[in-house]
Amino acid sequence: MSATAVDGRQMSDTHEGFGIVSRTFHWGMALLFVWQFTSAILHVFAEDTPVAAFFWGTHYSVGFTLFVLVLLRGLWGLANVNNRPPHAGARFERLAATAGQVVLYALMVVIPALMIYRAVASGRGFRVYGLQLVPPSETPAPGSEFAVYSNAHVLLAWTFLAFIAIHAALALYHAFGRRDATLDRMTKGYSERPLNPADAPRY
Numbered sequence: 001m002s003a004t005a006v007d008g009r010q011m012s013d014t015h016e017g018f019g020i021v022s023r024t025f026h027w028g029m030a031l032l033f034v035w036q037f038t039s040a041i042l043h044v045f046a047e048d049t050p051v052a053a054f055f056w057g058t059h060y061s062v063g064f065t066l067f068v069l070v071l072l073r074g075l076w077g078l079a080n081v082n083n084r085p086p087h088a089g090a091r092f093e094r095l096a097a098t099a100g101q102v103v104l105y106a107l108m109v110v111i112p113a114l115m116i117y118r119a120v121a122s123g124r125g126f127r128v129y130g131l132q133l134v135p136p137s138e139t140p141a142p143g144s145e146f147a148v149y150s151n152a153h154v155l156l157a158w159t160f161l162a163f164i165a166i167h168a169a170l171a172l173y174h175a176f177g178r179r180d181a182t183l184d185r186m187t188k189g190y191s192e193r194p195l196n197p198a199d200a201p202r203y
């Protein structure tokens, strides 16, 4: 068993694993994304049912919550940028992992931002959790010129779902294929496994 300086109860990130704050952002937002995509899937495949209406009624509020959370998570990530655990694998794999993270973050910001912008700029106003954050304007714009924002939102959101599936599959491959430390660091906050098992000394 390798000695580890952290036991998963640390608030901030360390080179051995993610702290409680990062793990709460990660898994809390993952749950909200499950909710958000449930609302989108029901909207497409079960339109006009009460369950779809219920979930769709939460789409703006949960989407807005995710937007605020990703901004806070980004700030927390920047504050911890020098003490995050390193990626596993060869150089190109580490670069691919970083590129994948940048794409995921960019999508998490852009997808809700497009619709918040559309709601405000089109004069429809913006209401979340029953609170009118931005009132509708007296003379709303016709709206058709804002179709590009909803088209981009829909396209990027389904693309994001595909990226999430790849991200989750790779995390499981690290845990059960390579049997390295990657997934442990986001679940337990530390790992007794080596980061690169193939390079670890054998006794």
Ligand code: HEM
Residues within 6 Å of the ligand: 036, 037, 040, 041, 043, 044, 059, 060, 062, 063, 064, 066, 067, 108, 111, 112, 113, 115, 116, 119, 150, 151, 153, 154, 157, 158
């Ligand atoms: C990260 C957060 C979000 C995700 C993952 C997400 C996901 C999706 C998905 C997958 C669809 C496609 C449904 C379909 O194919 O018809 C969709 C549609 C839609 N979303 Fe979001 N959404 C998010 C945030 C928001 C926000 C904040 C708003 C409002 C301000 C919003 C408003 C809408 C609307 C109005 C549509 C229907 C667009 C259309 O059919 O033209 N979404 N969303």
